[in-house]
Amino acid sequence: MSATIAALPPAQRTALLRAYEAAVAAKRRRFMLGAAVLFLLVLVAGHTAEVDARKFFANIGNFTNYIARLFVLDNGASVLTDPAEWFWGLDKWLKLMGETVLIAYVGTMLGALGAFSLCFAASRNLTRSGAIVWTARRFLEFTRTVPEIVFALIFVVSFGLGPVPGVLAIAIHTMGALGKLFAEVVENIDMKPVEGVAASGGDWFAQVRFAALPQVLSNFASYGLLRFEINVRGAAVMGFVGAGGIGQTLVESIRKFYYSDVSALLILIIATVMIIDAATEVLRRRLIGAENRP
Amino acid sequence: MTTNGNAADLFGDLDAVRRRHHADHFAPRPLDRMRVLAIVGALAGVLVYGLVELEFSFAKIFGGLGRLGSIVGLMLPPDPETWAKAMVYGKALAETLAIALLGTLLAAVIAFPLSFFAARNVNASRVLHFFTRRGLDTIRGVDTLIWALIWINVVGLGPFAGVLAIMSADIGAFGKLFSEAMEAADRKPVEGVTAAGGSTAEAVRFGIVPQVLPVIASQILYYFESNTRSATIIGIVGAGGIGLHLSEQIRTLEWQHVSFLILMILVAVAIIDRISSRLRFAIIGPRAI
Structure with missing residues (x-):
């Protein structure tokens, strides 16, 4: 059995085809225009950033040499021949790595506490006063936009060298980043429990404590864990500006060309970051799982 | 009652x-x-x-807060003193934006082909998938500032090292995000292309790529935003941009210059955020990533 599909009358068909072609052409023109603008931007940016392809290709050998050199000991043998010599400073480095993780932890906790105390004020659904919401949001935005290493540079001047400025820099930046995320979570809650508490006479704090908080806590914890992971990476470079942790040792060994030390330290940092990534991932899965349980 | x-x-x-x-x-x-x-x-x-x-310790915190207070006092009002200085800072800011743009684009161009290997529904080889993923993780584990230090050894001080540093750090992130977008793609278009006699390459090209391109474009824009922030600091280790001036002015305690530079960064980041969120909205609609 065969079915025939009736063809459209030619007049209608040509009109349809023409409209289709016009639509495709318009889309293509828009794409070409975007591509041209992007191309121009890239040319200008390339000129501004002194991109020099010749220099790059002339020196790319340096890069591979450098990476290869990282895995050679001072006596010219491969690092694998003598792991004890490669990781000669392991005790000292592990202690520094521990300090780095601790800086990240304390910074995350202090920042999360700050974000927690500000996020309800920055949520439109719980705070009636537009002025308070605006002020809280702009403050969070400011602390989020200034990079933590800039805070660290300034804090090193005022608090002195050491882990304290590093912790404070991470805490301030974390407060901004988490405060925004927390406020977004709070703005998406179900408002019925809040109305319920308000209707039975609860004041603002009771509304936050008994209606909003139970809805948002697991999301807060999940975002906090994610931030901790990011902050471990951040804490590893705090030492670049003298704000504690393993970064100081790393930057010294890079600048002084202690090749095998650089690779050992990098491996230590990457391994720590990966372990913490995996651990927080497991915890977050469990948190989200607990939330979705009927 | x-x-x-x-x-x-x-x-x-x-x-x-x-x-x-x-x-x-x-x-x-x-x-x-x-x-x-x-x-x-x-x-x-x-x-x-x-x-x-x-x-x-309380002594350290309160002493530090006192000094911080006086520093903030010295920062006001933000003032670059001379026009020439302001021009220099403006040029450094343009350099920062250029570093962010080029670094993000290069990373995207390199990560896009790699992400096919890291996506389980495209790359059938378990071994290749595993090694691509771990390789991307390793690249991602090294911070932008560390990459900057390494690239300075290769191409010398200057903004080009910054471009390469942003590129390197982002290849890992993009590879992961792009491949996750591919794994989340709907299977039906792929099956459709295969059923109509298309090869695997055609199934990927016409079944998966059209689905993930908008997601990828919006992720690139999002990273461009965040890279503008990173690009402001890589100058601290000598890889170009406004960070060089920022760290210099902080070390020489020229606080009015410092606050002027921070103000410039804030304004630039706010403008970039505005433009990029407009574009992202145009590409994928109100859906957040």
């Missing part, structure tokens, strides 16, 4: 209400409570240990 009488009735009947419902709805749960207390206690304990171990 007129409801006093009713309330008394209600509470007088409380036992009856309890009997009507399951008793355990109202029973306190000591185990849950203890678990919460234990978790909070452990978190607070590590926090206190950390504060002690990292040598926090």
Whole structure:
């Protein structure tokens, strides 16, 4: 059995085809225009950033040499021949790595506490006063936009060298980043429990404590864990500006060309970051799982 | 209150209400409570240990806050003093934006082909998939600032090292995000292309790529935003951009210059954010990534 599909009358068909072609052409023109603008931007940016392809290709050998050199000991043998010599400073480095993780932890906790105390004020659904919401949001935005290493540079001047400025820099930046995320979570809650508490006479704090908080806590914890992971990476470079942790040792060994030390330290940092990534991932899965349980 | 009488009735009947419902709805749960207390206690304990171990002290904090206060006082009003200085900073800011743009684009161009290997529904080889993923993780584990230090050894001081540093750090992130977008793609278009006799390459090209391109474009824009922030700091280690001036002015305690530079960064980042969120909205609509 065969079915025939009736063809459209030619007049209608040509009109349809023409409209289709016009639509495709318009889309293509828009794409070409975007591509041209992007191309121009890239040319200008390339000129501004002194991109020099010749220099790059002339020196790319340096890069591979450098990476290869990282895995050679001072006596010219491969690092694998003598792991004890490669990781000669392991005790000292592990202690520094521990300090780095601790800086990240304390910074995350202090920042999360700050974000927690500000996020309800920055949520439109719980705070009636537009002025308070605006002020809280702009403050969070400011602390989020200034990079933590800039805070660290300034804090090193005022608090002195050491882990304290590093912790404070991470805490301030974390407060901004988490405060925004927390406020977004709070703005998406179900408002019925809040109305319920308000209707039975609860004041603002009771509304936050008994209606909003139970809805948002697991999301807060999940975002906090994610931030901790990011902050471990951040804490590893705090030492670049003298704000504690393993970064100081790393930057010294890079600048002084202690090749095998650089690779050992990098491996230590990457391994720590990966372990913490995996651990927080497991915890977050469990948190989200607990939330979705009927 | 007129409801006093009713309330008394209600509470007088409380036992009856309890009997009507399951008793355990109202029973306190000591185990849950203890678990919460234990978790909070452990978190607070590590926090206190950390504060002690990292040598926090009231004297240090208050002394530092005092000095910080006077620094903030010295920062006001932001002032670059001369026009020439302002021009220099403006040029450095343009350099920063250029570094962010080029670094992001190069990373995207390199990560796009790699992400096909890291996506499980495109790359059937388990081994290749595993090694691509771990390789991307390793690249991602090294911070932008560390990459900057390494690239400075190769191409010398200057903004080009910054471009390469942003590129390197982002290849790992993009590879992961792009391949996750591919894995989340709908299978039906792929099956459709295969059923119509298309090869695997055609299935990827016409079944998967059209689905992931908008997602990828919006992720690139998002990273461009965040890279503008990163690009402001890589100058601290000598890889170009405004960070060089920022760290110099902080070290020489020229606080009015510092606040002027920070103000410039804030304005630039705000403008870039605005433009990029407009574009992202145009590409994928109100859906957040």
